Amino acid sequence: MQALVAPRSRRPPGPRDGGLGFLRAAGAGSLLTYLGGLSERYGPVSSFRLGTQRIVFVDDARIVEEMLVTRQASFVRDRGATLLRELVGEGLLTTDDPQHVVRRRSMQPAFHRARVVRYAETIVRETERVMADWPGRPLDVGAEMARIALAAVGASLFGADLRGEATRVADVLARVLARGASLAAPLAFATPLLGPLHRLFPGRASVMFPRERAELDAIVAPIVRARRDADGDDLLSLLLSAREGGAALDEESVRNEVVMLILAGHETTANALTWTWYLLAAHPAALARVRAEIDDVLGERTPTFDDVPSLRYTARVFDEALRLYPPAGAFARRPLHDVELGGYAIPKMASVFVSPFVTQRNARYFADPLAFAPERWDAPPAERFAYFPFGGGSKTCIGEPFARLEAILAIATIAGRYVFERTDAEPIEPAAAALVRPGRPLTAYARRVRPYAGSVPPSRA
Numbered sequence: 001m002q003a004l005v006a007p008r009s010r011r012p013p014g015p016r017d018g019g020l021g022f023l024r025a026a027g028a029g030s031l032l033t034y035l036g037g038l039s040e041r042y043g044p045v046s047s048f049r050l051g052t053q054r055i056v057f058v059d060d061a062r063i064v065e066e067m068l069v070t071r072q073a074s075f076v077r078d079r080g081a082t083l084l085r086e087l088v089g090e091g092l093l094t095t096d097d098p099q100h101v102v103r104r105r106s107m108q109p110a111f112h113r114a115r116v117v118r119y120a121e122t123i124v125r126e127t128e129r130v131m132a133d134w135p136g137r138p139l140d141v142g143a144e145m146a147r148i149a150l151a152a153v154g155a156s157l158f159g160a161d162l163r164g165e166a167t168r169v170a171d172v173l174a175r176v177l178a179r180g181a182s183l184a185a186p187l188a189f190a191t192p193l194l195g196p197l198h199r200l201f202p203g204r205a206s207v208m209f210p211r212e213r214a215e216l217d218a219i220v221a222p223i224v225r226a227r228r229d230a231d232g233d234d235l236l237s238l239l240l241s242a243r244e245g246g247a248a249l250d251e252e253s254v255r256n257e258v259v260m261l262i263l264a265g266h267e268t269t270a271n272a273l274t275w276t277w278y279l280l281a282a283h284p285a286a287l288a289r290v291r292a293e294i295d296d297v298l299g300e301r302t303p304t305f306d307d308v309p310s311l312r313y314t315a316r317v318f319d320e321a322l323r324l325y326p327p328a329g330a331f332a333r334r335p336l337h338d339v340e341l342g343g344y345a346i347p348k349m350a351s352v353f354v355s356p357f358v359t360q361r362n363a364r365y366f367a368d369p370l371a372f373a374p375e376r377w378d379a380p381p382a383e384r385f386a387y388f389p390f391g392g393g394s395k396t397c398i399g400e401p402f403a404r405l406e407a408i409l410a411i412a413t414i415a416g417r418y419v420f421e422r423t424d425a426e427p428i429e430p431a432a433a434a435l436v437r438p439g440r441p442l443t444a445y446a447r448r449v450r451p452y453a454g455s456v457p458p459s460r461a
């Protein structure tokens with residue numbers, strides 16, 4: 001009689017180099033290129049050993065959906081969250097259930113449609129303020145988009161003017177990213193050391209980025225203090241009045257969330273906008289269509305929330321920019337128990353990477369995948385998770401509605417007044433680390449194409 005034993009599933013194929021290729025790529029900031037190569041060579045599920053760890057890479061829309069949505073209860077955040085926690089502390093972006101669902105519930109109302117509608121005016125005003133001093137000087141477009149995104153997040157979510165802090169925040173972030181890139185791989189071995197280190201320095205919020213965390217706290221603490229003393233109607237007020245398990249959030253928890261939202265909420269959108277301008281500069285026909293749409297919908301006006309549904313081609317341009325250059329290029333989960341993915345056996349606590357950057361450029365899902373073609377969004381892709389720039393499931397980006405609104409309004413506000421003329425025509429490659437940033441600055445002049453007709457006079461900006 002034949003035994004009714006399920007056939008043991010196989011381990012996914014992959015390199016047998018002890019993780020050397022991965023370590024080298026992570027150190028050189030080319031993690032995504034490496035992951036793309038794994039998929040090409042070994043197929044949709046690949047894996048290798050790194051020390052005692054098993055690292056798995058998944059480049060398959062259905063399995064991504066399983067991990068992020070259908071079987072999400074079997075997965076928790078991976079070590080990237082440990083690194084982030086060092087900077088932003090314990091909070092929505094770094095916890096798992098049961099805490100995650102409680103905090104998400106506290107913060108979600110700030111991102112509901114009714115609130116987001118009110119952010120539109122703020123976003124347009126902040127965009128106008130930043131762009132008022134553009135003419136006549138060469139711009140680092142990425143830095144200008146970061147100024148806009150930071151100002152928009154600060155004013156909309158915290159009622160705070162963060163325009164003057166853009167350089168400080170960018171500087172902290174650059175240092176963290178540089179150190180984070182070199183630490184990410186060793187962290188695969190060193191994570192268990194962080195607990196004892198924290199016990200050794202109990203007063204320190206961060207043992208890896210103490211200076212950077214202190215600098216961010218210096219920006220955020222006065223904003224939180226000011227709001228404690230005066231009522232408001234934004235995300236910060238929600239956090240201050242939230243009750244979790246019957247108790248209010250302590251000062252540090254509120255500060256953690258504000259620091260996290262400032263970082264998660266501005267760097268991503270700023271990169272997406274920068275890539276959008278890069279692509280539009282290289283595709284004059286698409287830029288002309290965006291401008292024609294703006295002329296048609298807005299005429300001389302600046303946009304409002306109600307205009308957004310009519311800016312359909314502009315939205316497709318942004319979707320396509322997010323496909324080719326998704327700001328969150330890769331992220332990872334760990335299974336809580338042994339699981340099977342795509343017919344392969346994945347051990348408990350393996351690091352399982354997914355990559356919007358790699359999957360969204362896969363020819364299995366997108367025809368001519370490297371071409372910039374906003375028209376492809378006239379029909380959505382057949383597989384829902386062939387495109388997941390904002391993740392999915394219970395940990396999907398809470399800021400997606402805000403980011404989309406901000407992007408469309410900023411593109412329409414800017415393109416209604418200026419065209420960017422690049423200072424050189426050389427291609428810019430992405431720094432293909434976990435964050436997809438331009439490998440070198442996109443520099444351009446903003447040439448005015450229409451006399452100023454906005455609501456904020458340039459002299460007040």
Ligand code: HEM
Pocket residue numbers: 092093094104153261264265266268269272326327328331332388389390391392394395396397398399400402403
């Ligand atoms: C184009 C812009 C953005 C992109 C591409 C993006 C991408 C992502 C992705 C992929 C995740 C999921 C990560 C994971 O599952 O491990 C995420 C989570 C998150 N994002 Fe965004 N994001 C953007 C803008 C924003 C904005 C504007 C905010 C806030 C104002 C924000 C706040 C967050 C938060 C708080 C989380 C964690 C959510 C949770 O775990 O419940 N993001 N984002």
